[in-house]
Amino acid sequence: xxxxxxxxxxxxxxxxxxxxxxxxxxxxxxxxxxxxxxxxxxxxxxxxxxxxxxxxxxxxxxxxxxxxxxxxxxxxxxxxxxxxxxxxxxxxxxxxxxxxxxxxxxxxxxxxxxxxxxxxxxxxxxxxxxxxxxxxxxxxxxxxxxxxxxxxxxxxxxxxxxxxxxxxxxxxxxxxxxxxxxxxxxxxxxxxxxxxxxxxxxxxxxxxxxxxxxxxxxxxxxxxxxxxxxxxxxxxxxxxxxxxxxxxxxxxxxxxxxxxxxxxxxxxxxxxxxxxxxxxxxxxxxxxxxxxxxxxxxxxxxxxxxxxxxxxxxxxxxxxxxxxxxxxxxxxxxxxxxxxxxxxxxxxxxxxxxxxxxxxxxxxxxxxxxxxxxxxxxxx
Numbered sequence: 001x002x003x004x005x006x007x008x009x010x011x012x013x014x015x016x017x018x019x020x021x022x023x024x025x026x027x028x029x030x031x032x033x034x035x036x037x038x039x040x041x042x043x044x045x046x047x048x049x050x051x052x053x054x055x056x057x058x059x060x061x062x063x064x065x066x067x068x069x070x071x072x073x074x075x076x077x078x079x080x081x082x083x084x085x086x087x088x089x090x091x092x093x094x095x096x097x098x099x100x101x102x103x104x105x106x107x108x109x110x111x112x113x114x115x116x117x118x119x120x121x122x123x124x125x126x127x128x129x130x131x132x133x134x135x136x137x138x139x140x141x142x143x144x145x146x147x148x149x150x151x152x153x154x155x156x157x158x159x160x161x162x163x164x165x166x167x168x169x170x171x172x173x174x175x176x177x178x179x180x181x182x183x184x185x186x187x188x189x190x191x192x193x194x195x196x197x198x199x200x201x202x203x204x205x206x207x208x209x210x211x212x213x214x215x216x217x218x219x220x221x222x223x224x225x226x227x228x229x230x231x232x233x234x235x236x237x238x239x240x241x242x243x244x245x246x247x248x249x250x251x252x253x254x255x256x257x258x259x260x261x262x263x264x265x266x267x268x269x270x271x272x273x274x275x276x277x278x279x280x281x282x283x284x285x286x287x288x289x290x291x292x293x294x295x296x297x298x299x300x301x302x303x304x305x306x307x308x309x310x311x312x313x314x315x316x317x318x319x320x321x322x323x324x325x326x327x328x329x330x331x332x333x334x335x336x337x338x339x340x341x342x343x344x345x346x347x348x349x350x351x352x353x354x355x356x357x358x359x360x361x362x363x364x365x366x367x368x369x370x371x372x373x374x375x376x377x378x379x380x
Contacts, residue, residue: 074183
């Protein structure tokens with residue numbers, strides 16, 4: 001009997017392993033559809049809170065039908081997304097063109113900028129012996145931008161542009177179409193999971209999905225608020241304090257806000273990129289943006305702006321989002337980030353918190369009797 005039970009266990013575990021392998025193979029084969037589904041879930045997690053707020057608006061004591069509310073909520077998400085892309089991309093492209101034009105112009109070779117660039121170039125040559133003695137960072141930057149804007153390289157991808165555009169249109173349509181149904185019926189995903197899993201764990205599975213949806217909805221909503229807060233602080237600092245023009249300040253602030261999505265390292269990357277862009281734009285367009293500070297005070301001004309924003313983000317935004325929205329301690333999040341960064345780099349760090357939230361909720365429901373998990377997962 002003991003041998004039979006062991007054989008039965010082995011057979012059962014083998015079937016589980018085969019089933020898991022088949023599921024993984026199917027996910028890989030239909031990975032594009034799976035990506036659309038995941039993106040639709042994320043969009044719906046942003047749209048569901050909007051739908052709930054819209055449902056509070058009543059006319060004659062009645063709110064609009066769920067389908068109408070879902071369409072309005074989805075349109076708001078789309079309008080915000082399109083508004084960001086339509087405004088920010090041309091401004092960023094204009095910044096690149098401006099930098100390239102001014103790096104090529106003779107006016108950039110005078111004053112503090114030229115003097116400090118000579119110092120930077122001398123330091124680079126002495127630090128990196130592989131560089132030529134006449135190496136100039138501004139010339140290298142101009143050559144790089146020129147290569148990226150080279151018409152011959154652009155013409156080489158024109159042939160595939162229609163195909164790429166078609167894939168993008170199909171992908172966006174699929175995402176928004178699926179999102180509509182998820183927003184319209186916020187229990188739809190739970191119903192789908194409930195129909196897939198065995199009957200004995202159906203209720204637990206639905207309960208777990210409900211917890212995950214709630215936590216991730218709060219997380220993504222908070223993340224949008226965090227990005228908006230970082231963009232606003234950096235924009236006001238560069239516009240009012242550093243004296244950059246409105247469009248340039250908003251574009252650079254938007255870049256830093258998007259990079260801020262990358263936990264821990266993103267804000268520092270954003271600060272570095274923002275400082276470099278801000279310095280170049282300030283010197284190259286000083287006539288348009290007011291009086292120019294000396295090199296060192298201007299550098300310290302930009303660094304101070306980004307440092308202040310980082311402090312506000314660390315002590316106000318992130319504790320509110322990471323600790324309260326997903327109910328995890330900062331130490332948990334930090335360890336998860338280290339592990340995710342080691343395994344998947346920057347992309348791993350971006351998806352680490354949502355993935356950990358999902359795994360944490362599943363472990364709390366199905367493995368709550370395990371002592372280690374019970375100690376790790378504390379209910380707030």
